[in-house]
Amino acid sequence: MQDKLNLMIPGPTPVPENVLSCMSKHPIGHRSGEFQEIVQKTTKQLQWLHQTTADVLTITGSGTAAMEAGIINTLSKGDQVICGDNGKFGERWVKVAKAYGLNVKVVKSDWGQPLDPNEFKMILEEDTEKKIKAVILTHSETSTGVINDLKEINSAVKSHSRAITIADCVTSLGACNIPMDEWGIDVIASGSQKGYMIPPGLSFVAMSKRAWEANASSDLPKFYLDLKQYLKAINKNSNPFTPAINLYFALEASLTMMQKEGLNNIFTRHARHQKATQEGIKAMGLKLFTKEGYGSPAITAVQPEHVDAETIRKSIKNDFDILLAGGQDHLKGKIFRIGHLGFVNDRDIISVISALECSLDKIGKLKAPIGKGLAKSISVLNN
Numbered sequence: 001m002q003d004k005l006n007l008m009i010p011g012p013t014p015v016p017e018n019v020l021s022c023m024s025k026h027p028i029g030h031r032s033g034e035f036q037e038i039v040q041k042t043t044k045q046l047q048w049l050h051q052t053t054a055d056v057l058t059i060t061g062s063g064t065a066a067m068e069a070g071i072i073n074t075l076s077k078g079d080q081v082i083c084g085d086n087g088k089f090g091e092r093w094v095k096v097a098k099a100y101g102l103n104v105k106v107v108k109s110d111w112g113q114p115l116d117p118n119e120f121k122m123i124l125e126e127d128t129e130k131k132i133k134a135v136i137l138t139h140s141e142t143s144t145g146v147i148n149d150l151k152e153i154n155s156a157v158k159s160h161s162r163a164i165t166i167a168d169c170v171t172s173l174g175a176c177n178i179p180m181d182e183w184g185i186d187v188i189a190s191g192s193q194k195g196y197m198i199p200p201g202l203s204f205v206a207m208s209k210r211a212w213e214a215n216a217s218s219d220l221p222k223f224y225l226d227l228k229q230y231l232k233a234i235n236k237n238s239n240p241f242t243p244a245i246n247l248y249f250a251l252e253a254s255l256t257m258m259q260k261e262g263l264n265n266i267f268t269r270h271a272r273h274q275k276a277t278q279e280g281i282k283a284m285g286l287k288l289f290t291k292e293g294y295g296s297p298a299i300t301a302v303q304p305e306h307v308d309a310e311t312i313r314k315s316i317k318n319d320f321d322i323l324l325a326g327g328q329d330h331l332k333g334k335i336f337r338i339g340h341l342g343f344v345n346d347r348d349i350i351s352v353i354s355a356l357e358c359s360l361d362k363i364g365k366l367k368a369p370i371g372k373g374l375a376k377s378i379s380v381l382n383n
């Protein structure tokens with residue numbers, strides 16, 4: 001059957017009908033008063049989402065554009081930085097930093113394990129000459145379903161150095177609490193196709209005062225992603241280039257929906273769905289990949305030990321039209337990942353848990369009695 005696909009991957013995420021319909025009209029002029037009103041409104045809404053009074057700039061580009069912008073607008077050639085790397089997106093940070101000639105020290109953890117805040121602390125303490133200019137990390141590591149302790153790592157940065165903290169919050173923003181000002185995070189990168197509930201194409205960079213101070217001396221090459229141009233433009237409720245105008249219509253609609261729901265309700269909903277998913281998975285006899293207590297509110301990674309992960313994933317797709325994500329790199333065939341980020345409700349969780357039990361039963365690999373996983377998920381949702 002057509003048009004029944006339920007995206008349960010960690011981006012792109014499902015888009016509400018109301019948001020979709022806002023996009024299906026002719027673009028308007030990006031220098032028009034009408035568009036300026038949208039820029040003004042969405043800029044305020046973005047500050048609300050980031051819990052900040054800092055500048056939040058919108059770029060037409062995917063999440064990686066925002067990550068790259070964070071680096072090239074604050075750092076200079078040869079700068080010493082620390083990059084946290086415990087998955088595919090941590091690796092991406094290292095690649096971007098190296099591409100621009102930064103002097104990168106990598107703090108690693110195995111995939112599925114969180115970054116260790118103490119390791120950051122030690123390196124920062126040893127840096128008595130305060131040469132480290134930035135600590136760069138992924139908050140929710142989408143490839144493994146791990147949430148890193150951004151708050152703790154950032155507080156180590158703040159107490160031991162003058163470095164700025166640059167965080168990829170692409171799958172954590174809009175899923176869990178990230179009070180940018182209260183924690184003192186300097187740069188936050190995010191992308192539209194994740195917690196924002198709109199299609200891919202926009203990304204966002206929030207820049208603290210300290211990040212702008214670093215910008216003043218930053219000499220890395222930049223043009224399209226030169227954030228000074230974006231700052232100058234938003235001060236006139238505008239954009240330096242032609243933005244993805246129709247995505248702005250969507251952005252305004254989705255942020256308005258989010259404001260109606262309220263930040264705390266959004267975070268509680270994600271935490272509840274995460275727990276219902278995790279508990280249901282365990283109750284049906286499957287193993288979670290991510291270290292206990294470090295699961296991301298956006299995504300649950302499952303490591304089935306007695307059956308190929310791709311077999312389950314394909315069967316869920318074929319029989320139920322629910323799209324799950326597979327494992328990346330060495331985890332291909334070893335894990336599958338369930339996205340529960342953004343426009344997700346209880347029905348989605350109940351469907352995916354029942355679909356999993358049904359598929360496992362069909363191939364004779366369901367370890368627990370039928371319905372045990374679902375019963376557990378329901379008890380989490382109802383309590």
Ligand SMILES: *Cc1c(COP(=O)(O)O)cnc(C)c1O
Pocket residue numbers: 010011062063064065089138140141142168170171191
């Ligand atoms: C999706 C994602 C990105 C951005 O990827 P793009 O394909 O460039 O949008 C960055 N970091 C994380 C953790 C992600 O999940």
